[in-house]
Amino acid sequence: MPPAYTLKTAPGALPLLGHVHLLVRRPLDFVAGLSRHADVVRISLGRASAYVVCHPDLVHEVLTRHHVFDKGGPFFDKLRQDIGAGLASCPATQHRRQRRMLQPAFQRDRMAAYAAMMAHEIHQATRAWQHGQILDVPSATCRLTTAITARCLFSTGPQVYDIPVHAYMDEVNRGVARRVILPAWTGRLPTPANRRYQHAQQGLRQLTRLLAADYRSAAPDQPDLLSLLTAARDDDGRPLTDEEIHDQIVTFLLAGMESTAGVIAWALHLVGTHPDVREQIQAETDAVLGRRPATYDDLPALSTTQAVVNETLRLYPPGWLFTRTTTTDTELGGHRLPARAAIAYSPYLLHHRPDLYAHPAVFDPQRWHHGNPPAHAFIPFGAGPRRCIGATFGTTAAVLTLATLATRWELRPLPGHHARPALGASLAPHPFTMRLYDRGQSCPSAGRPKPGPASTVEEPEER
Numbered sequence: 001m002p003p004a005y006t007l008k009t010a011p012g013a014l015p016l017l018g019h020v021h022l023l024v025r026r027p028l029d030f031v032a033g034l035s036r037h038a039d040v041v042r043i044s045l046g047r048a049s050a051y052v053v054c055h056p057d058l059v060h061e062v063l064t065r066h067h068v069f070d071k072g073g074p075f076f077d078k079l080r081q082d083i084g085a086g087l088a089s090c091p092a093t094q095h096r097r098q099r100r101m102l103q104p105a106f107q108r109d110r111m112a113a114y115a116a117m118m119a120h121e122i123h124q125a126t127r128a129w130q131h132g133q134i135l136d137v138p139s140a141t142c143r144l145t146t147a148i149t150a151r152c153l154f155s156t157g158p159q160v161y162d163i164p165v166h167a168y169m170d171e172v173n174r175g176v177a178r179r180v181i182l183p184a185w186t187g188r189l190p191t192p193a194n195r196r197y198q199h200a201q202q203g204l205r206q207l208t209r210l211l212a213a214d215y216r217s218a219a220p221d222q223p224d225l226l227s228l229l230t231a232a233r234d235d236d237g238r239p240l241t242d243e244e245i246h247d248q249i250v251t252f253l254l255a256g257m258e259s260t261a262g263v264i265a266w267a268l269h270l271v272g273t274h275p276d277v278r279e280q281i282q283a284e285t286d287a288v289l290g291r292r293p294a295t296y297d298d299l300p301a302l303s304t305t306q307a308v309v310n311e312t313l314r315l316y317p318p319g320w321l322f323t324r325t326t327t328t329d330t331e332l333g334g335h336r337l338p339a340r341a342a343i344a345y346s347p348y349l350l351h352h353r354p355d356l357y358a359h360p361a362v363f364d365p366q367r368w369h370h371g372n373p374p375a376h377a378f379i380p381f382g383a384g385p386r387r388c389i390g391a392t393f394g395t396t397a398a399v400l401t402l403a404t405l406a407t408r409w410e411l412r413p414l415p416g417h418h419a420r421p422a423l424g425a426s427l428a429p430h431p432f433t434m435r436l437y438d439r440g441q442s443c444p445s446a447g448r449p450k451p452g453p454a455s456t457v458e459e460p461e462e463r
Protein backbone atom coordinates (compact mmCIF):
# COMPACT_ATOMS: atom_id res chain seq x y z
CA MET A 1 0.00 0.00 0.00
CA PRO A 2 1.48 3.42 -0.92
CA PRO A 3 1.85 6.13 1.71
CA ALA A 4 -1.37 7.87 2.70
CA TYR A 5 -1.54 11.27 1.04
CA THR A 6 -3.97 13.86 2.22
CA LEU A 7 -6.56 14.20 -0.45
CA LYS A 8 -7.23 17.75 -1.43
CA THR A 9 -10.66 19.12 -0.49
CA ALA A 10 -12.39 21.38 -2.99
CA PRO A 11 -12.62 25.01 -1.84
CA GLY A 12 -15.98 26.64 -1.02
CA ALA A 13 -17.26 24.23 1.68
CA LEU A 14 -19.64 25.74 4.28
CA PRO A 15 -19.94 24.50 7.88
CA LEU A 16 -22.52 21.66 8.09
CA LEU A 17 -23.50 21.97 4.42
CA GLY A 18 -20.10 21.28 2.90
CA HIS A 19 -20.35 21.67 -0.88
CA VAL A 20 -24.06 20.86 -1.08
CA HIS A 21 -25.00 24.49 -1.79
CA LEU A 22 -22.64 24.54 -4.80
CA LEU A 23 -23.97 21.20 -6.07
CA VAL A 24 -27.52 22.51 -5.81
CA ARG A 25 -26.95 26.05 -7.16
CA ARG A 26 -24.53 25.47 -10.04
CA PRO A 27 -23.70 21.77 -10.23
CA LEU A 28 -22.18 21.73 -13.73
CA ASP A 29 -19.77 24.62 -13.11
CA PHE A 30 -18.82 23.25 -9.73
CA VAL A 31 -18.08 19.74 -10.99
CA ALA A 32 -16.32 20.93 -14.16
CA GLY A 33 -14.06 23.19 -12.06
CA LEU A 34 -12.83 20.40 -9.76
CA SER A 35 -10.05 19.28 -12.11
CA ARG A 36 -8.24 22.58 -11.36
CA HIS A 37 -7.49 21.35 -7.82
CA ALA A 38 -6.18 17.77 -8.15
CA ASP A 39 -6.64 14.46 -9.97
CA VAL A 40 -8.78 13.15 -7.11
CA VAL A 41 -10.70 15.76 -5.12
CA ARG A 42 -12.64 15.28 -1.90
CA ILE A 43 -16.00 17.01 -1.68
CA SER A 44 -18.10 17.27 1.46
CA LEU A 45 -21.81 16.46 1.44
CA GLY A 46 -22.71 17.54 4.94
CA ARG A 47 -21.66 14.66 7.18
CA ALA A 48 -20.58 12.44 4.26
CA SER A 49 -17.76 12.85 1.74
CA ALA A 50 -17.21 11.74 -1.83
CA TYR A 51 -14.07 11.54 -3.95
CA VAL A 52 -14.40 12.94 -7.45
CA VAL A 53 -11.92 11.45 -9.92
CA CYS A 54 -10.84 14.13 -12.39
CA HIS A 55 -8.05 12.58 -14.49
CA PRO A 56 -9.01 10.51 -17.58
CA ASP A 57 -6.51 7.70 -16.79
CA LEU A 58 -7.75 7.40 -13.22
CA VAL A 59 -11.39 7.42 -14.33
CA HIS A 60 -10.50 4.63 -16.72
CA GLU A 61 -8.88 2.70 -13.87
CA VAL A 62 -11.99 3.09 -11.69
CA LEU A 63 -14.23 1.86 -14.51
CA THR A 64 -11.99 -1.08 -15.33
CA ARG A 65 -11.49 -2.34 -11.74
CA HIS A 66 -15.23 -2.71 -11.31
CA HIS A 67 -15.10 -5.33 -8.53
CA VAL A 68 -13.24 -2.82 -6.33
CA PHE A 69 -15.09 0.30 -7.54
CA ASP A 70 -18.54 -1.25 -7.57
CA LYS A 71 -22.09 0.00 -7.94
CA GLY A 72 -23.21 0.25 -4.31
CA GLY A 73 -23.91 2.62 -1.43
CA PRO A 74 -27.11 4.47 -0.46
CA PHE A 75 -27.92 5.63 -4.00
CA PHE A 76 -27.88 2.12 -5.49
CA ASP A 77 -29.61 0.65 -2.41
CA LYS A 78 -32.57 2.93 -3.08
CA LEU A 79 -32.43 2.46 -6.85
CA ARG A 80 -32.57 -1.32 -6.46
CA GLN A 81 -35.65 -0.99 -4.23
CA ASP A 82 -37.40 0.80 -7.07
CA ILE A 83 -36.16 -0.82 -10.27
CA GLY A 84 -34.57 -4.03 -9.01
CA ALA A 85 -31.07 -5.25 -9.79
CA GLY A 86 -31.16 -5.23 -13.59
CA LEU A 87 -28.08 -4.85 -15.75
CA ALA A 88 -27.45 -1.17 -14.98
CA SER A 89 -27.88 -1.39 -11.20
CA CYS A 90 -26.70 -4.91 -10.23
CA PRO A 91 -23.44 -5.35 -8.27
CA ALA A 92 -20.28 -6.61 -10.02
CA THR A 93 -20.80 -10.16 -8.69
CA GLN A 94 -24.04 -10.50 -10.75
CA HIS A 95 -22.94 -8.43 -13.70
CA ARG A 96 -21.02 -10.86 -15.90
CA ARG A 97 -23.86 -13.40 -16.00
CA GLN A 98 -26.45 -10.76 -16.92
CA ARG A 99 -24.27 -9.01 -19.47
CA ARG A 100 -23.44 -12.27 -21.29
CA MET A 101 -27.11 -13.14 -21.46
CA LEU A 102 -28.18 -9.75 -22.86
CA GLN A 103 -25.23 -8.87 -25.11
CA PRO A 104 -26.46 -10.79 -28.20
CA ALA A 105 -29.42 -8.37 -28.52
CA PHE A 106 -26.89 -5.58 -29.14
CA GLN A 107 -24.46 -7.30 -31.53
CA ARG A 108 -23.58 -5.29 -34.60
CA ASP A 109 -25.37 -7.77 -36.86
CA ARG A 110 -28.68 -6.84 -35.18
CA MET A 111 -28.29 -3.12 -35.91
CA ALA A 112 -29.42 -3.13 -39.54
CA ALA A 113 -32.76 -4.67 -38.52
CA TYR A 114 -33.11 -2.23 -35.62
CA ALA A 115 -32.23 0.68 -37.93
CA ALA A 116 -35.12 -0.26 -40.23
CA MET A 117 -37.51 -0.21 -37.28
CA MET A 118 -36.04 3.11 -36.13
CA ALA A 119 -36.65 4.58 -39.60
CA HIS A 120 -40.26 3.42 -39.41
CA GLU A 121 -40.73 5.07 -36.00
CA ILE A 122 -39.08 8.31 -37.21
CA HIS A 123 -41.57 8.38 -40.07
CA GLN A 124 -44.50 7.74 -37.72
CA ALA A 125 -43.34 10.48 -35.35
CA THR A 126 -42.99 13.14 -38.05
CA ARG A 127 -45.73 12.27 -40.53
CA ALA A 128 -48.19 14.79 -39.05
CA TRP A 129 -45.68 17.65 -38.83
CA GLN A 130 -46.80 20.85 -40.53
CA HIS A 131 -44.85 23.70 -42.09
CA GLY A 132 -44.74 26.58 -39.56
CA GLN A 133 -45.76 24.42 -36.60
CA ILE A 134 -44.22 25.03 -33.18
CA LEU A 135 -42.77 21.87 -31.68
CA ASP A 136 -42.05 21.00 -28.05
CA VAL A 137 -38.71 19.42 -28.90
CA PRO A 138 -37.75 17.36 -25.80
CA SER A 139 -41.21 15.89 -25.49
CA ALA A 140 -41.27 14.94 -29.21
CA THR A 141 -37.84 13.30 -29.03
CA CYS A 142 -38.74 11.44 -25.84
CA ARG A 143 -41.88 9.99 -27.45
CA LEU A 144 -39.80 8.94 -30.44
CA THR A 145 -37.06 7.18 -28.46
CA THR A 146 -39.58 5.40 -26.22
CA ALA A 147 -41.30 4.07 -29.34
CA ILE A 148 -37.94 3.05 -30.84
CA THR A 149 -36.73 1.26 -27.69
CA ALA A 150 -40.07 -0.49 -27.11
CA ARG A 151 -40.39 -1.63 -30.72
CA CYS A 152 -36.82 -2.78 -31.25
CA LEU A 153 -36.23 -4.55 -27.98
CA PHE A 154 -39.56 -5.79 -26.71
CA SER A 155 -42.17 -6.00 -29.40
CA THR A 156 -43.13 -8.42 -32.06
CA GLY A 157 -46.48 -6.76 -32.66
CA PRO A 158 -48.62 -3.76 -32.03
CA GLN A 159 -49.87 -4.89 -28.60
CA VAL A 160 -47.25 -2.69 -26.92
CA TYR A 161 -48.99 0.37 -28.19
CA ASP A 162 -52.29 -0.38 -26.43
CA ILE A 163 -50.51 0.42 -23.17
CA PRO A 164 -49.22 4.00 -22.81
CA VAL A 165 -45.57 3.02 -22.39
CA HIS A 166 -44.35 6.56 -22.92
CA ALA A 167 -46.62 8.12 -20.28
CA TYR A 168 -45.85 5.36 -17.77
CA MET A 169 -42.09 5.55 -18.36
CA ASP A 170 -42.19 9.32 -18.02
CA GLU A 171 -43.86 8.94 -14.62
CA VAL A 172 -41.51 6.16 -13.49
CA ASN A 173 -38.48 8.15 -14.63
CA ARG A 174 -39.49 11.20 -12.60
CA GLY A 175 -40.56 9.04 -9.66
CA VAL A 176 -37.27 7.15 -9.50
CA ALA A 177 -35.21 10.39 -9.64
CA ARG A 178 -37.36 11.84 -6.81
CA ARG A 179 -37.29 8.75 -4.63
CA VAL A 180 -33.55 8.24 -4.95
CA ILE A 181 -32.93 11.76 -3.60
CA LEU A 182 -35.66 12.03 -0.92
CA PRO A 183 -35.84 10.01 2.33
CA ALA A 184 -37.49 6.58 1.90
CA TRP A 185 -40.56 7.38 4.04
CA THR A 186 -41.66 10.18 1.66
CA GLY A 187 -42.24 7.53 -1.00
CA ARG A 188 -44.96 5.94 1.18
CA LEU A 189 -47.00 9.15 1.61
CA PRO A 190 -50.35 9.16 -0.26
CA THR A 191 -49.39 12.16 -2.42
CA PRO A 192 -50.70 12.53 -6.00
CA ALA A 193 -47.13 12.11 -7.33
CA ASN A 194 -46.65 8.84 -5.40
CA ARG A 195 -50.05 7.56 -6.56
CA ARG A 196 -49.20 8.34 -10.19
CA TYR A 197 -45.88 6.56 -9.74
CA GLN A 198 -47.55 3.44 -8.28
CA HIS A 199 -50.15 3.46 -11.06
CA ALA A 200 -47.43 3.68 -13.73
CA GLN A 201 -45.43 0.87 -12.08
CA GLN A 202 -48.54 -1.33 -12.07
CA GLY A 203 -49.23 -0.51 -15.72
CA LEU A 204 -45.69 -1.45 -16.72
CA ARG A 205 -45.91 -4.65 -14.70
CA GLN A 206 -49.06 -5.57 -16.60
CA LEU A 207 -47.28 -4.79 -19.88
CA THR A 208 -44.23 -6.88 -19.07
CA ARG A 209 -46.38 -9.84 -17.92
CA LEU A 210 -48.30 -9.73 -21.21
CA LEU A 211 -45.15 -9.44 -23.27
CA ALA A 212 -43.36 -12.24 -21.40
CA ALA A 213 -46.39 -14.54 -21.82
CA ASP A 214 -46.55 -13.79 -25.57
CA TYR A 215 -42.85 -14.44 -26.01
CA ARG A 216 -42.91 -17.64 -23.97
CA SER A 217 -45.63 -19.02 -26.22
CA ALA A 218 -44.06 -17.91 -29.52
CA ALA A 219 -40.57 -16.44 -29.35
CA PRO A 220 -39.47 -14.60 -32.52
CA ASP A 221 -36.63 -16.15 -34.49
CA GLN A 222 -34.47 -13.02 -34.03
CA PRO A 223 -32.67 -12.50 -30.72
CA ASP A 224 -34.29 -9.29 -29.51
CA LEU A 225 -33.91 -8.49 -25.86
CA LEU A 226 -37.18 -9.96 -24.66
CA SER A 227 -36.75 -13.23 -26.52
CA LEU A 228 -33.31 -13.60 -24.90
CA LEU A 229 -34.79 -12.90 -21.49
CA THR A 230 -37.61 -15.41 -21.87
CA ALA A 231 -35.29 -18.09 -23.29
CA ALA A 232 -32.57 -17.58 -20.63
CA ARG A 233 -31.94 -20.35 -18.09
CA ASP A 234 -29.86 -20.22 -14.92
CA ASP A 235 -27.33 -22.93 -13.96
CA ASP A 236 -30.16 -25.11 -12.60
CA GLY A 237 -32.13 -24.75 -15.84
CA ARG A 238 -34.70 -22.38 -14.33
CA PRO A 239 -36.14 -19.53 -16.45
CA LEU A 240 -36.11 -15.92 -15.23
CA THR A 241 -39.15 -15.00 -13.15
CA ASP A 242 -41.65 -12.42 -14.42
CA GLU A 243 -40.23 -10.06 -11.79
CA GLU A 244 -36.67 -10.39 -13.13
CA ILE A 245 -37.88 -9.87 -16.69
CA HIS A 246 -39.83 -6.81 -15.58
CA ASP A 247 -36.75 -5.32 -13.89
CA GLN A 248 -34.66 -5.72 -17.04
CA ILE A 249 -37.34 -4.21 -19.28
CA VAL A 250 -37.74 -1.18 -17.04
CA THR A 251 -33.94 -0.85 -16.82
CA PHE A 252 -33.60 -0.79 -20.59
CA LEU A 253 -36.48 1.60 -21.13
CA LEU A 254 -35.13 3.95 -18.45
CA ALA A 255 -31.52 3.75 -19.63
CA GLY A 256 -32.31 4.01 -23.33
CA MET A 257 -35.17 6.43 -23.61
CA GLU A 258 -34.23 9.67 -21.88
CA SER A 259 -30.52 9.56 -22.74
CA THR A 260 -31.06 9.20 -26.49
CA ALA A 261 -33.99 11.66 -26.46
CA GLY A 262 -31.81 14.22 -24.68
CA VAL A 263 -28.99 13.88 -27.22
CA ILE A 264 -31.36 14.35 -30.16
CA ALA A 265 -33.08 17.34 -28.52
CA TRP A 266 -29.75 19.04 -27.68
CA ALA A 267 -28.45 18.36 -31.20
CA LEU A 268 -31.56 19.92 -32.77
CA HIS A 269 -31.10 22.97 -30.57
CA LEU A 270 -27.37 23.25 -31.36
CA VAL A 271 -27.86 22.78 -35.10
CA GLY A 272 -30.75 25.27 -35.08
CA THR A 273 -28.60 27.91 -33.38
CA HIS A 274 -25.50 27.33 -35.58
CA PRO A 275 -26.49 28.13 -39.18
CA ASP A 276 -23.08 27.07 -40.54
CA VAL A 277 -23.46 23.58 -39.04
CA ARG A 278 -27.06 23.37 -40.27
CA GLU A 279 -25.91 24.09 -43.80
CA GLN A 280 -23.18 21.45 -43.56
CA ILE A 281 -25.68 18.81 -42.43
CA GLN A 282 -28.13 19.81 -45.15
CA ALA A 283 -25.37 19.66 -47.79
CA GLU A 284 -24.41 16.18 -46.58
CA THR A 285 -27.95 14.80 -46.47
CA ASP A 286 -28.89 16.41 -49.81
CA ALA A 287 -25.88 14.67 -51.38
CA VAL A 288 -26.23 11.30 -49.66
CA LEU A 289 -29.98 10.95 -49.25
CA GLY A 290 -31.77 13.51 -51.40
CA ARG A 291 -35.32 13.27 -50.06
CA ARG A 292 -35.30 9.70 -48.80
CA PRO A 293 -34.94 8.68 -45.14
CA ALA A 294 -31.55 7.53 -43.85
CA THR A 295 -30.89 3.80 -43.55
CA TYR A 296 -28.25 1.73 -41.81
CA ASP A 297 -26.17 1.50 -45.00
CA ASP A 298 -25.97 5.31 -45.19
CA LEU A 299 -24.26 5.67 -41.80
CA PRO A 300 -20.63 5.59 -43.06
CA ALA A 301 -21.41 8.42 -45.51
CA LEU A 302 -23.01 10.63 -42.83
CA SER A 303 -19.77 11.75 -41.17
CA THR A 304 -20.90 15.35 -40.59
CA THR A 305 -24.07 14.19 -38.84
CA GLN A 306 -22.02 11.72 -36.78
CA ALA A 307 -19.61 14.54 -35.81
CA VAL A 308 -22.60 16.63 -34.65
CA VAL A 309 -23.79 13.72 -32.48
CA ASN A 310 -20.28 13.26 -31.01
CA GLU A 311 -19.95 16.95 -30.28
CA THR A 312 -23.41 16.99 -28.64
CA LEU A 313 -22.43 14.00 -26.50
CA ARG A 314 -19.26 15.85 -25.52
CA LEU A 315 -21.02 19.09 -24.57
CA TYR A 316 -24.11 17.54 -22.98
CA PRO A 317 -23.37 13.93 -21.99
CA PRO A 318 -26.78 12.66 -20.74
CA GLY A 319 -25.15 10.81 -17.85
CA TRP A 320 -23.13 13.64 -16.38
CA LEU A 321 -22.27 12.18 -12.94
CA PHE A 322 -21.99 8.55 -11.78
CA THR A 323 -21.11 7.00 -8.46
CA ARG A 324 -19.24 3.94 -7.26
CA THR A 325 -18.34 2.53 -3.84
CA THR A 326 -15.02 0.91 -2.89
CA THR A 327 -15.55 -2.67 -1.78
CA THR A 328 -12.20 -2.79 0.06
CA ASP A 329 -9.31 -0.53 1.14
CA THR A 330 -7.56 0.39 -2.06
CA GLU A 331 -5.28 2.83 -3.83
CA LEU A 332 -5.92 5.19 -6.69
CA GLY A 333 -3.35 7.48 -8.28
CA GLY A 334 -1.14 7.31 -5.19
CA HIS A 335 -3.98 7.99 -2.76
CA ARG A 336 -5.26 5.55 -0.17
CA LEU A 337 -9.00 5.09 -0.15
CA PRO A 338 -10.87 3.25 2.61
CA ALA A 339 -13.50 0.56 1.97
CA ARG A 340 -17.03 1.95 1.42
CA ALA A 341 -15.72 5.30 0.16
CA ALA A 342 -18.10 7.10 -2.23
CA ILE A 343 -16.38 7.69 -5.58
CA ALA A 344 -17.77 9.83 -8.41
CA TYR A 345 -16.80 10.29 -12.03
CA SER A 346 -18.25 12.80 -14.46
CA PRO A 347 -18.15 12.60 -18.27
CA TYR A 348 -19.13 16.29 -18.22
CA LEU A 349 -16.01 17.17 -16.19
CA LEU A 350 -13.61 15.36 -18.54
CA HIS A 351 -15.37 16.68 -21.66
CA HIS A 352 -14.94 20.27 -20.42
CA ARG A 353 -11.28 20.13 -19.38
CA PRO A 354 -9.46 22.87 -21.35
CA ASP A 355 -6.25 20.82 -21.41
CA LEU A 356 -8.10 17.98 -23.18
CA TYR A 357 -10.35 20.01 -25.51
CA ALA A 358 -9.52 23.42 -27.00
CA HIS A 359 -12.30 25.93 -26.18
CA PRO A 360 -14.35 23.24 -24.44
CA ALA A 361 -17.54 25.33 -24.14
CA VAL A 362 -17.73 25.93 -27.92
CA PHE A 363 -19.93 23.73 -30.11
CA ASP A 364 -17.50 22.77 -32.86
CA PRO A 365 -18.29 19.50 -34.71
CA GLN A 366 -15.23 20.16 -36.90
CA ARG A 367 -12.96 19.08 -34.04
CA TRP A 368 -14.06 15.49 -34.77
CA HIS A 369 -12.56 15.73 -38.24
CA HIS A 370 -9.16 16.71 -36.81
CA GLY A 371 -8.35 13.47 -34.98
CA ASN A 372 -9.51 11.68 -31.87
CA PRO A 373 -9.51 13.21 -28.38
CA PRO A 374 -6.78 12.12 -25.91
CA ALA A 375 -7.03 8.57 -24.52
CA HIS A 376 -9.97 7.99 -22.13
CA ALA A 377 -11.08 11.65 -22.44
CA PHE A 378 -14.35 11.02 -24.33
CA ILE A 379 -16.59 8.83 -22.19
CA PRO A 380 -20.27 9.63 -22.87
CA PHE A 381 -20.95 5.88 -22.63
CA GLY A 382 -18.63 5.17 -19.69
CA ALA A 383 -15.90 2.54 -20.13
CA GLY A 384 -14.79 -0.91 -19.05
CA PRO A 385 -17.07 -3.88 -18.38
CA ARG A 386 -20.00 -1.61 -17.54
CA ARG A 387 -19.72 0.53 -20.66
CA CYS A 388 -23.17 1.30 -22.10
CA ILE A 389 -24.56 -1.78 -23.81
CA GLY A 390 -26.78 0.47 -25.97
CA ALA A 391 -24.05 2.82 -27.26
CA THR A 392 -24.30 1.78 -30.91
CA PHE A 393 -28.08 1.54 -30.65
CA GLY A 394 -28.32 5.07 -29.21
CA THR A 395 -25.93 6.72 -31.68
CA THR A 396 -27.58 4.93 -34.61
CA ALA A 397 -30.98 6.26 -33.50
CA ALA A 398 -29.59 9.79 -33.11
CA VAL A 399 -27.77 9.89 -36.46
CA LEU A 400 -30.71 8.39 -38.37
CA THR A 401 -33.12 10.86 -36.77
CA LEU A 402 -31.01 13.97 -37.40
CA ALA A 403 -30.17 12.99 -40.99
CA THR A 404 -33.75 12.00 -41.89
CA LEU A 405 -35.17 15.21 -40.41
CA ALA A 406 -32.59 17.32 -42.28
CA THR A 407 -33.77 15.98 -45.64
CA ARG A 408 -37.07 17.72 -45.19
CA TRP A 409 -37.25 19.87 -42.07
CA GLU A 410 -35.43 22.86 -40.70
CA LEU A 411 -35.93 23.56 -36.99
CA ARG A 412 -35.42 27.18 -36.01
CA PRO A 413 -35.17 28.58 -32.47
CA LEU A 414 -37.94 30.95 -31.37
CA PRO A 415 -36.91 34.33 -29.95
CA GLY A 416 -36.63 34.09 -26.17
CA HIS A 417 -36.86 30.28 -26.12
CA HIS A 418 -33.52 28.86 -25.09
CA ALA A 419 -32.65 25.28 -24.27
CA ARG A 420 -31.27 25.06 -20.73
CA PRO A 421 -30.01 22.00 -18.86
CA ALA A 422 -32.57 20.50 -16.49
CA LEU A 423 -30.38 18.58 -14.12
CA GLY A 424 -31.99 15.44 -12.85
CA ALA A 425 -30.82 11.90 -13.25
CA SER A 426 -29.69 12.98 -16.72
CA LEU A 427 -28.53 16.18 -18.39
CA ALA A 428 -31.70 16.59 -20.46
CA PRO A 429 -32.87 20.01 -21.61
CA HIS A 430 -35.80 21.81 -19.97
CA PRO A 431 -38.86 21.90 -22.26
CA PHE A 432 -38.20 24.26 -25.19
CA THR A 433 -39.90 24.92 -28.49
CA MET A 434 -38.68 25.42 -32.07
CA ARG A 435 -40.49 26.30 -35.27
CA LEU A 436 -40.64 23.73 -38.09
CA TYR A 437 -40.02 24.75 -41.66
CA ASP A 438 -40.60 22.39 -44.56
CA ARG A 439 -37.52 22.84 -46.78
CA GLY A 440 -39.69 22.23 -49.85
CA GLN A 441 -41.81 25.28 -49.04
CA SER A 442 -40.79 28.89 -48.39
CA CYS A 443 -37.85 28.05 -46.22
CA PRO A 444 -35.83 30.70 -44.36
CA SER A 445 -32.54 29.35 -45.77
CA ALA A 446 -32.67 31.50 -48.87
CA GLY A 447 -30.13 31.26 -51.68
CA ARG A 448 -29.63 27.50 -51.70
CA PRO A 449 -31.30 25.02 -54.05
CA LYS A 450 -34.39 23.55 -52.46
CA PRO A 451 -35.08 19.85 -52.43
CA GLY A 452 -38.00 18.30 -54.34
CA PRO A 453 -41.69 18.41 -53.37
CA ALA A 454 -42.86 16.97 -50.08
CA SER A 455 -44.88 14.23 -51.76
CA THR A 456 -41.68 12.41 -52.73
CA VAL A 457 -40.92 11.56 -49.08
CA GLU A 458 -40.87 7.77 -48.83
CA GLU A 459 -42.33 5.62 -46.08
CA PRO A 460 -39.34 3.57 -44.95
CA GLU A 461 -39.70 -0.14 -45.31
CA GLU A 462 -39.95 -2.12 -42.11
CA ARG A 463 -37.89 -5.30 -42.10
Ligand code: HEM
Pocket residue numbers: 087088089099149251252255256257259260263317318319322323379380381382383385386387388389390391393394395
Ligand atom coordinates in the same frame (compact mmCIF):
# COMPACT_ATOMS: atom_id res chain seq x y z
C1 HEM B 1 -26.93 8.32 -26.46
C2 HEM B 1 -27.49 7.57 -25.60
C3 HEM B 1 -26.88 6.93 -24.38
C4 HEM B 1 -25.93 7.39 -23.50
C5 HEM B 1 -25.17 8.71 -23.56
C6 HEM B 1 -25.71 6.36 -22.50
C7 HEM B 1 -24.79 6.43 -21.47
C8 HEM B 1 -24.51 5.39 -20.61
C9 HEM B 1 -23.45 5.40 -19.62
C10 HEM B 1 -22.49 6.57 -19.35
C11 HEM B 1 -23.44 4.20 -19.00
C12 HEM B 1 -22.46 3.75 -17.89
C13 HEM B 1 -22.97 4.19 -16.55
C14 HEM B 1 -21.98 3.95 -15.41
O1 HEM B 1 -20.76 3.92 -15.62
O2 HEM B 1 -22.45 3.82 -14.26
C15 HEM B 1 -24.53 3.43 -19.56
C16 HEM B 1 -24.87 2.15 -19.18
C17 HEM B 1 -25.97 1.48 -19.67
N1 HEM B 1 -26.77 1.86 -20.72
FE1 HEM B 1 -26.60 3.53 -21.79
N2 HEM B 1 -26.56 5.32 -22.79
C18 HEM B 1 -27.27 5.62 -23.92
C19 HEM B 1 -28.19 4.83 -24.56
C20 HEM B 1 -28.60 3.60 -24.11
C21 HEM B 1 -29.57 2.77 -24.77
C22 HEM B 1 -30.26 3.12 -26.08
C23 HEM B 1 -29.73 1.67 -23.99
C24 HEM B 1 -30.62 0.47 -24.19
C25 HEM B 1 -31.52 0.36 -25.10
C26 HEM B 1 -28.85 1.80 -22.85
C27 HEM B 1 -28.73 0.89 -21.85
C28 HEM B 1 -27.74 0.91 -20.88
C29 HEM B 1 -27.55 -0.15 -19.89
C30 HEM B 1 -28.43 -1.39 -19.71
C31 HEM B 1 -26.43 0.20 -19.15
C32 HEM B 1 -25.77 -0.61 -18.03
C33 HEM B 1 -24.66 -1.46 -18.69
C34 HEM B 1 -23.91 -2.37 -17.72
O3 HEM B 1 -23.78 -2.04 -16.53
O4 HEM B 1 -23.44 -3.42 -18.20
N3 HEM B 1 -28.17 2.99 -22.96
N4 HEM B 1 -25.14 4.18 -20.54
